[in-house]
Amino acid sequence: MNTIKIILRVTAGAIGIIGLYLIFGIVINEYVFPAATPDYANYFLPGDKLVSKYEGFDQAILGIKNGYLHTRLVVAPNAAGPPEHFHENFTETFTVKNGTLSMLVNGEKRILKAGETISVPPMTKHKPFNETAEPVLVESDDEKTLPVEFGYHLSQLYGVMDSYPNGISEIVRTVLRRSDRRRGALQRNGRGSSRCQLCRAAGNVSECARRAGPARCLPPLLRLLVH
Numbered sequence: 462m463n464t465i466k467i468i469l470r471v472t473a474g475a476i477g478i479i480g481l482y483l484i485f486g487i488v489i490n491e492y493v494f495p496a497a498t499p500d501y502a503n504y505f506l507p508g509d510k511l512v513s514k515y516e517g518f519d520q521a522i523l524g525i526k527n528g529y530l531h532t533r534l535v536v537a538p539n540a541a542g543p544p545e546h547f548h549e550n551f552t553e554t555f556t557v558k559n560g561t562l563s564m565l566v567n568g569e570k571r572i573l574k575a576g577e578t579i580s581v582p583p584m585t586k587h588k589p590f591n592e593t594a595e596p597v598l599v600e601s602d603d604e605k606t607l608p609v610e611f612g613y614h615l616s617q618l619y620g621v622m623d624s625y626p627n628g629i630s631e632i633v634r635t636v637l638r639r640s641d642r643r644r645g646a647l648q649r650n651g652r653g654s655s656r657c658q659l660c661r662a663a664g665n666v667s668e669c670a671r672r673a674g675p676a677r678c679l680p681p682l683l684r685l686l687v688h
């Protein structure tokens with residue numbers, strides 16, 4: 462009986478220590494040293510680009526209004542596009558202006574030619590890609606192409622993806638190896654750092670994230686996996 466009591470006490474003590482550790486960590490992370498929140502409303506300017514060589518996407522920002530980006534997307538010839546994914550909180554609309562776009566929607570392949578449109582509701586798995594030897598031009602007539610916050614996370618992810626030829630799995634492994642100290646230092650640099658100003662001059666915000674390094678992009682990466 463004494464042995465059982467000792468085991469129970471040790472177990473209860475361990476659970477208590479873990480609980481205190483978690484509570485202390487949450488308080489420190491959320492209230493004492495909270496992560497800086499980007500100024501999404503002023504992060505992008507018309508003419509900026511979201512570029513992913515990995516996906517074959519070149520997305521130009523035409524305008525920013527009411528928390529949304531209006532973009533024009535060029536899908537490169539034979540571009541694989543992103544992995545199948547879904548968005549929790551917004552509908553994504555694709556209108557083909559030129560070329561032929563392939564789309565997987567809930568595992569079903571669809572072909573869109575110039576003048577055709579498809580709207581993908583929230584929580585619907587989809588994947589745009591290009592099976593032709595010609596570029597595809599996509600631009601929604603709706604100015605609310607993407608939420609600004611999602612565009613910000615996308616710019617961070619794109620910049621890192623192009624640095625790692627093996628894709629997302631390699632990114633995750635690399636990011637998790639980086640120390641919290643390194644990640645914090647990069648987050649404090651923010652968009653206002655000199656390297657980001659250099660990227661701003663080039664108009665490519667994805668390149669800014671690539672130069673900043675993958676550790677900066679851990680929170681956006683994790684959020685995109687469930688966005």
